[in-house]
Amino acid sequence: MNLEKSAAAFTRAKKFMPGGVNSPVRSYGSVGGTPPFIASAKGSRIFDIDGNEYIDYVGSWGPMILGHAHEKVVSALQSAVERGTSYGAPTELETNLAELVQKFYPSIEVIRMVNSGTEATMSAIRVARGFTHRDKIVKFIGCYHGHSDSLLVNAGSGAATFGEPSSPGVTVGTARDTIALPYNDTAAVEKVFAECGEQIAAVIVEPIAGNMGLVLPKNNFLQNLRDVTRKFGALLIFDEVMCGFRNNVQADFKITPDLTCLGKVIGGGLPCAAYGGRADIMRNVSPDGRIYQAGTLSGNPLAMTAGIATLEIILSTSNFTENLTAKTSKLVDGLKKILGASVQIPQAGSMFSIFFSAKPVENFEDAAAADQNKFKRWFKNMLERGIYLAPSQFETLFMSAAHTDEDISKTLAAAERSWLNG
Ligand SMILES: *Cc1c(COP(=O)(O)O)cnc(C)c1O
Numbered sequence: 001m002n003l004e005k006s007a008a009a010f011t012r013a014k015k016f017m018p019g020g021v022n023s024p025v026r027s028y029g030s031v032g033g034t035p036p037f038i039a040s041a042k043g044s045r046i047f048d049i050d051g052n053e054y055i056d057y058v059g060s061w062g063p064m065i066l067g068h069a070h071e072k073v074v075s076a077l078q079s080a081v082e083r084g085t086s087y088g089a090p091t092e093l094e095t096n097l098a099e100l101v102q103k104f105y106p107s108i109e110v111i112r113m114v115n116s117g118t119e120a121t122m123s124a125i126r127v128a129r130g131f132t133h134r135d136k137i138v139k140f141i142g143c144y145h146g147h148s149d150s151l152l153v154n155a156g157s158g159a160a161t162f163g164e165p166s167s168p169g170v171t172v173g174t175a176r177d178t179i180a181l182p183y184n185d186t187a188a189v190e191k192v193f194a195e196c197g198e199q200i201a202a203v204i205v206e207p208i209a210g211n212m213g214l215v216l217p218k219n220n221f222l223q224n225l226r227d228v229t230r231k232f233g234a235l236l237i238f239d240e241v242m243c244g245f246r247n248n249v250q251a252d253f254k255i256t257p258d259l260t261c262l263g264k265v266i267g268g269g270l271p272c273a274a275y276g277g278r279a280d281i282m283r284n285v286s287p288d289g290r291i292y293q294a295g296t297l298s299g300n301p302l303a304m305t306a307g308i309a310t311l312e313i314i315l316s317t318s319n320f321t322e323n324l325t326a327k328t329s330k331l332v333d334g335l336k337k338i339l340g341a342s343v344q345i346p347q348a349g350s351m352f353s354i355f356f357s358a359k360p361v362e363n364f365e366d367a368a369a370a371d372q373n374k375f376k377r378w379f380k381n382m383l384e385r386g387i388y389l390a391p392s393q394f395e396t397l398f399m400s401a402a403h404t405d406e407d408i409s410k411t412l413a414a415a416e417r418s419w420l421n422g
Contacts, residue, residue, distance in 0.1 A: 001384050005050045009037040030372070031379050031391040041068035043402035046388055054388035055407050059398040061390075062210075062242050062264035065324075065350065066310055067402020073268055073309040080305040086297055093304035100311045101266065101274065104245060107256045111276030112285055113299045117241035117263030118146025120273040121204065123285075123293045124259045125150060128202035128235040130291040131281050138192060138203040138234075140183040142212030142364030142394075145204055145239050145261075154180035154364075183209055183363040184218045189228060197232035205236075207253070208243040210396035212367040214346045214353035217253075226255050235259060235281070241273065242396065245314065247349040248321070268306030271297075320401070324350045327408070328399040334412040338419055344370075350399040354378070354389075367394060381418030387411055 013020030019027035021035075028035045036048035044067055046056040059065070066073065098111045114120050125137055125148075137150065145151040149170045179200075181188040193200065203225050209215040229236040241263035243249060250256060258281060263273035276282055286292045297303075314320045332347045335354070339345070344355040355361050356378070357370035375393040382389055387410075390397060 001052055002050050003034045003036060003048070003052070006037040006048055007034045009049060010034050025390070025392055025395065028391045031376050033380065035391070036383075036388075043067040043069070044400060044404065044407050052386070054383075054386050055403070055411055056388045057397040057399070057411075058388055058390050058395075059400055060269060062246075062396075062398055063267060063269045064398070064400055065245065065265050066268075066313055067400040068269075070310075070313070070402070072313060073306055076305050076309040077270075077302060080302055083301070085302055086300055088296060091299065091301055091304065093301055093308065094299040097266075097304050097307050097311070100308060100315070101262065101276075103315060104248075104311070105250065105260055105262075105276075107250055107278075108260055108274075108276040109279040110282035110285075111274050112282070112293065113272060113274050113304070114293075114295055115271045115273065115297055115300070115303075116146065117239075117261065117273045118148055119295070120241065120261040120263055120275040121145040121151055121237075121239055122148035124237050124261050124275040125202065125204065126293065127259065127275070127281060127285060127291050128237060131284055132201045132233065132235065134199055134201040134234070135177045136179060136196065136199045137177065137201055138179045138181060138189070140205055140209070141180050142183055142215070142367060143204075143206045143209055143239070144211030145206075146241075149174045150178050151204070153178040182365065183212075183215060184221050185363065186221055186224045189225065193228050193232050193234075197228075197234070200229075200232060200234040202235040202237050202259075203229050204239055206243065207238050207240065207249040207255075207257075208247055208348045208351070210242040210351060210353075212364045212394050213355055213361065213370075214348060214351055214396045215361055215363065215367065216346055216348060218362060222249075222253050222255050226257070229258075237261065243348065243351065245311070246321070246324075246351055246398075265310065266307050267303050268308075268310030270300070270303040270306040272300070272303035272307050317401075321349065324399060324401055327403060328352055330405075331399065331408045331411060334408065335415055338412065338415050351396045352399070353393075353396045355393060378418055382414055385414035385418060387414045387418075 021027045039049045040047050046054050141154040152167050153175050235258040237259045238257040239261045244262045245265040259277035261275045284291050328350045332352050342358045355370040356374040361367050
C-alpha cells in the first residue's frame with residue numbers, strides 16, 4: 001500500500017502540532033508507521049490522500065452510526081449552513097434535540113448541551129459536587145471520561161496507550177479527590193464506601209466500558225453501584241458518551257442513574273455532547289441555580305441539526321438497533337471462527353473489540369495483559385488489506401448502518417489472510 005503523500009503530510013503536520021495531530025491516538029504511536037491522512041469518507045468507506053480506500057470500523061471513534069456523509073444528514077446541514085453557523089442565542093433546534101434525547105433516555109428530565117464529552121463529564125462532576133456539597137469522586141481504572149483534570153486519573157483510551165495513567169499537570173490536590181477502583185470490582189466499591197461514603201459526591205462509570213477496549217459489566221456490578229450510591233447519598237453518573245444510542249443500558253439493566261453524559265452519536269459527527277438527568281439536580285445549573293457552566297458554541301445550530309437528523313433516522317427506522325447489532329454479531333462470529341480461542345472479541349450492540357488474550361477481559365489489568373505485539377502485526381496486516389481499525393487494543397470498534405454484507409465478507413477474508421500472515 002502506498003502512503004507516500006500521507007507520510008509527507010505527517011512530516012509537515014509534525015512541524016506544527018504535537019505528534020502531528022490534535023488528539024493523541026491518531027498519530028499511530030502504539031502501532032508505528034504512518035497514519036493515512038484522510039481526504040473524504042462515504043458510507044462505510046474512508047479514503048486517504050494517497051487514493052487508498054478502506055472499510056472503516058473507527059467511525060470517527062463512535063459518532064458515525066449511520067455511516068459517513070449520510071444523505072439526509074448532509075442535506076439537513078447544507079440548508080442549515082445557509083441560515084448562519086452560530087448565533088449565541090436560543091433556537092428551537094436545541095429543544096428539538098432535547099426532546100429527541102428524552103425519547104431514548106427517559107431519565108434525562110433536564111439536559112444541558114455542551115461541545116465535547118470532556119465538557120459533559122467535567123460539568124456533571126461539578127454538578128454532583130455542588131449538589132451534594134461533597135468533594136470526592138469514584139471512577140474506574142481504564143474508564144475514560146475525557147481529559148478534565150479530576151477525571152484524568154487512571155484513565156483509558158489514549159492515556160492508556162501511552163502508559164500515563166495520570167497526566168503531568170494534574171495537581172496532587174485534584175487527584176486526591178479522585179478514587180480509582182478496578183472495573184467490575186464490587187467488593188472494592190463497598191470497601192471505599194464503608195471507609196468514606198459520606199465524602200463521596202458521585203460514582204462515574206462507563207456502564208459499558210469502551211476505552212480499555214470493550215469490557216462488559218459483570219452481573220450485579222452496575223446494580224450494586226446504584227444501591228451503594230443511594231445508600232450513602234452519592235450520585236450515580238453513567239458516562240454513555242460512547243455506548244449511548246448504540247445500547248439501551250438503562251432499560252436493559254433496569255437501572256436509572258441520577259445523571260447521564262452523552263456525546264459522540266448525539267452530534268451526528270459534529271461537536272456536540274450533553275449531560276442531564278434528575279430535574280431536582282439539574283435545576284441547580286445556572287441560570288436556574290448557582291452551579292456555573294456555559295459555552296459560546298453550546299447548542300450550535302449545525303451540531304443540533306446533525307444530531308437531530310441522526311437521532312430521527314434511528315427512531316424512524318424500524319428495528320434500527322436490532323439490525324445493527326445483528327450485523328455486528330455476524331462480523332464478530334466470523335472473526336471468532338477465524339481467530340479462535342486465543343483471542344477475545346467482546347460485543348455490545350454495534351460495538352466490539354479484539355483482545356489478543358486467551359483469558360476473558362474483565363478490567364484494565366486483563367486488558368493491559370493482552371499481547372500488544374500480536375495486535376500490532378494484526379493491525380498492520382488489516383490496514384494493508386484495506387480494513388481501517390483503531391490503532392490500539394485499548395479502543396473499541398464500531399459498526400455503522402452503512403456497512404454491507406459485502407463489507408463483512410471482505411473484512412473476514414482480510415482477517416483470514418492477516419491471521420495466516422501474523
Ligand atoms: C470519547 C469519550 C469521552 C470524551 O469525549 P470527547 O468528545 O472526546 O471529549 C468521555 N467519555 C467516554 C466514555 C468517551 O468514550
